[in-house]
Amino acid sequence: MVILYQLERTWGIPNLSHFCCKTETYLRMADIKYAVKATLPLFAPKGKVPYIEDGDLKLADSRFIVRHLKTQYKDLDEDLTPAESALSLAMQRLLEEHLFWATMYSRWQYTDANWQVNKKAIFSVLPPVIRDVAAIYYRRRIQRQILGHGTGRHNAEEVFELGMQDIDALSACLGGKKYFLGDKPTSLDASAFGFLINTFGCPIESPLKEHGLTKDNLRNYIERIKLQYYSDLGAA
Ligand SMILES: N[C@@H](CCC(=O)N[C@@H](CS)C(=O)NCC(=O)O)C(=O)O
Numbered sequence: 001m002v003i004l005y006q007l008e009r010t011w012g013i014p015n016l017s018h019f020c021c022k023t024e025t026y027l028r029m030a031d032i033k034y035a036v037k038a039t040l041p042l043f044a045p046k047g048k049v050p051y052i053e054d055g056d057l058k059l060a061d062s063r064f065i066v067r068h069l070k071t072q073y074k075d076l077d078e079d080l081t082p083a084e085s086a087l088s089l090a091m092q093r094l095l096e097e098h099l100f101w102a103t104m105y106s107r108w109q110y111t112d113a114n115w116q117v118n119k120k121a122i123f124s125v126l127p128p129v130i131r132d133v134a135a136i137y138y139r140r141r142i143q144r145q146i147l148g149h150g151t152g153r154h155n156a157e158e159v160f161e162l163g164m165q166d167i168d169a170l171s172a173c174l175g176g177k178k179y180f181l182g183d184k185p186t187s188l189d190a191s192a193f194g195f196l197i198n199t200f201g202c203p204i205e206s207p208l209k210e211h212g213l214t215k216d217n218l219r220n221y222i223e224r225i226k227l228q229y230y231s232d233l234g235a236a
Helices: 018-029 062-072 082-110 112-123 128-149 156-174 187-200 207-213 216-229
Strands: 002-006 034-038 051-054 057-060
Touching: 002 018, 018 034, 018 062, 018 082, 018 187, 018 216, 051 062, 057 062, 062 187, 082 112, 082 128, 082 156, 082 187, 082 207, 112 128, 156 187, 156 207, 156 216, 187 207, 187 216, 207 216
Parallel strands: 002 034
Antiparallel strands: 002 051, 051 057
């Protein structure tokens, strides 16, 4: 059975890590049996979550994990045309390599109130003294990543303007469809759900969240997927 290593569940959403949420959603959409073990990135093979164990195999990075799940279990993208597959890849890159950084900025850098909410959610599993040291270490580490990516070079207004462009594109791409590429969920939906719920379905306040909440189709999409695939969420 697949063991998914990810952050502890909190905030009433599947996972506060976008990438963990994406991976767990793929497992659920593909109806693959799995178990979850909570961990922190510190203990992960590439220093990031999620990672999985499947028999003797240990695999990190949601992209390689989804590839493994597709080849060994179920490929949610098997019916896509080459053009749909290309669109899927491009939109996943938008979510995971661009929108992601605007949300990271809002959690780790934007306001102290957001930082306190983020810090409590991630580090309160640790004993008190270690908790504070780990929070300081990781805040510096993530802020360096945000700067390295380039997002951290902009002011808040610019960061959110760029993120809002992503939200607009996602909303236009989904339109009135049930899922991004039609009536059936694909890997793009696992990614989109993971990143959108972590943008405006969580207690991190920002203009980006406010903007996302104005998009009825995206809001309904998140609610639909939550209802269909995470009926156990309330009990988490
Ligand atoms: N490309 C990776 C990204 C994973 C990632 O960035 N995970 C974050 C949590 S959302 C993490 O573990 N960060 C810890 C760090 O960078 O130190 C994937 O697709 O899994």
